[in-house]
Amino acid sequence: MHTILVILGGVVLFMVLALVARTVTWLQQHLLTTFALLWFIAAATNMAVGMVHAGYSFMAELPIFFVVFLVPVVLAWMTTQKRRR
Known part of the structure; x- marks a missing residue:
């Protein structure tokens, strides 16, 4: 659930x-x-918080970081490409 909320935060930031x-x-x-x-x-700050406070390792947080970072960036890229047409 936290991951979805963070991704939505990225979408809101882009908006x-x-x-x-x-x-x-x-x-x-x-x-x-x-x-x-x-x-x-x-997203890096979110990963650092997961490592420091939740006790996850860097390698455990890395895939989640990629998802959290890439989903909003890809959506933003698609939006900007659509605007340029």
């Missing part, structure tokens, strides 16, 4: 950035890159 990008020209041009960088930091 907020996309709304802000409507008024900020620089962000319009770099929306996907900015989102991917911010989301990488958030």
Whole structure:
């Protein structure tokens, strides 16, 4: 359940950035890159919390990190590709 909530958090972050990008020209041009960088930091922080507080090992958290990071980034990439058409 936690993983789904974190992924939804990534989708919400992208939606907020996309709304802000409507008024900020620089962000319009770099929306996907900015989102991917911010989301990488958030997903890595989530992984670190899982390792420190929940006691999971790095190798146990790594697949979850990839899912948490890649699902919102792929959805964001698909959205930006659809907008460019």
